[in-house]
Amino acid sequence: MSVVIGRVVDLVGGCLVRVSVGGFLRDVVLGDSLCGEELLSVIRSGREVFLKLLVDGSGVKVLGVVGIGGVSLEGFRVDASRPELFARYSWLWLRFPRYSKVLRFQHALLKSLRGILDSEGFVELLPPVLNLASDPGLRGAKKIAVSVYGSRYELCSSTIMYKQLAATALGKMYFVARNVREEPAENVRTGRHLTEFTQLDLEWAGASMSEVISLGEKLVYESCLEVSEGAKEIIEEFNPGLKCFKPPYERITFNEALNIVRGMGLEVSDSRELPQEAEELLSVRLGKPFWLVKFPTSGRGFYYMPDEEEPGRNQDFNLIMPGGYGELIDGGVREYRYERVVERLKELGEDLSKYSWFLEALRFGIAPTAGFGLGVERYTRYLLNLKYIWEAVPFPKPPGVVNAP
Known part of the structure; x- marks a missing residue:
């Protein structure tokens, strides 16, 4: 038995109302003392009505009215294709059952991902937000700086170091980890970018590229199975055709990918990451998850270990999901040698003084590591077949959108 607050979403008829309780719909009967024309007219007008409910097993009893809104919701319709409007009223859409379900599903997904990593001996830490210097390899996005006690800090764009x-x-x-990047405004058209987003960022000392790739496959496959069962009703509503792909996943080198997309008529650079259009075409063509491996060193961050067997390429990878959803995981083996990191920072034109704290740690010596970041909103979007990534996060910040709460 518990007391909860429900939000009236519809007048079914007579004294029967439909109530959303944490996103789940229940039909309840207003008692004689409440079922008067005054309250019914408020409900018909589209204004918010909040009820105190006593829930006892399958039974629900209305204890009273605890709040009535002053603005009618008539005319308010969720339209995720309009990112400015969607972001501005995100606090309102959260009340709608569709988005309450998305967030409950995301909670189950995070719980599953954490459980898998915990079972593998990983330890969760609290992530930093203020960085003396954050990741410079942002694929066209800009870092955001703030002043703290008169000193310059950057909001975390990546926890890599x-x-x-x-x-x-x-x-x-x-x-x-929550990350902030000023994405190019035009990236809003992709439907898969956010200015503020969440990554499951992991690192493993002594691991090889194959070991972290296998861990990524385990995370994706086992979490997909777990939420498909544990959140079965939500999956059936949003994405009944969801398939959990069993590992191992195919690995395609960057050079092989170049040949494929050029054969499809796209002009792509030998020395940069694939453009998003090429990535999506590969995603649709292959129809299953695959690893894109060994990117050009010149187009990536300073923290990747070069591939000794293939000069000019890194020991790095992306996991590309099917159906045009694109990149889900980005990672690789890390460069940990002081001299090489200094060399790469200079090649990228970075100010070494900004990274002095990290370079000092390298002089002391750090372990060789490998790891990756998995986009939580991107994975939610993929699993629920959402059209836009800003549907997969409360209070979204789509690229180019300002004044979003």
Whole structure:
């Protein structure tokens, strides 16, 4: 038996109303003392009505009215194709059963991902938000700087350096980290970018590229199975055709991918990451998850270990999901040698003084590590077959959108 608050979403007829309780719909009867024309007219007008409910097993009893809104919701319709409007009223859409279900599903997904990593001996740490210098390899996005006590800090765009240092101490670790990047405004058209987003960021001391790729496959496959069963009703409503692909997944080198997309008529660079259009075409063509491996060193961050067997390429990878959903995981084996990191930062035109704290740690010595980041909103979007990534997060910040709460 418990007392909860329900939000009236519809007048079914007579004194019977439909109530949303945490996103789940229940039909309840208003008692004689409440079922008067005054309250019924408020409900018909579209204004919010909040009821105190006593829930006892399958039974629900209305105890009273605890709040009535002053603005009618008539005319308010969720339209995720309009990111400015969707972001502005995100606090309102959360009340709608569709998005309450998305967030409950995401909670179950995070619980599953954490459980898998915990069972593998990983330790969760609290992620930093203020960075003296964050990841410079942002694929066209900009870092955001703030002043703290008169000193310049950057909002976290990636926990990459912190992960390497933490894994040196703990062996296996992960963050569920919020990241902020000023994405190009035009990226809103992709439907898969956010200015503020969440990554499951993990690092593993001593691991090889194959070992972390296998771990990524385990995370994706086992979490898919677990939420398909544990959140079965939500999956059946949003994505009844969801398939959990059993590992191992095919690995395609960057050079092989170049040949494929050029054969499809796209012009792509030998020295940069694949454009998103090429990535999506590969995703649709192959129809299953695959690893894109060994990117060009010139197009990636300073923290990847070069591939000794293939000069000019890294020991790195992306996991590309099918159906045009694109990149879900980005990672690789990390460069941990002081001299090489300094060399790469200079090649990228970075100010070494900004990275002095990290370079000092490298001089002390850190462990060789490998790891990756998995986009939580992207994975939610994929599993629930959502059209837009801003549907997969409360209070979204789509690219180019301002004044979003």
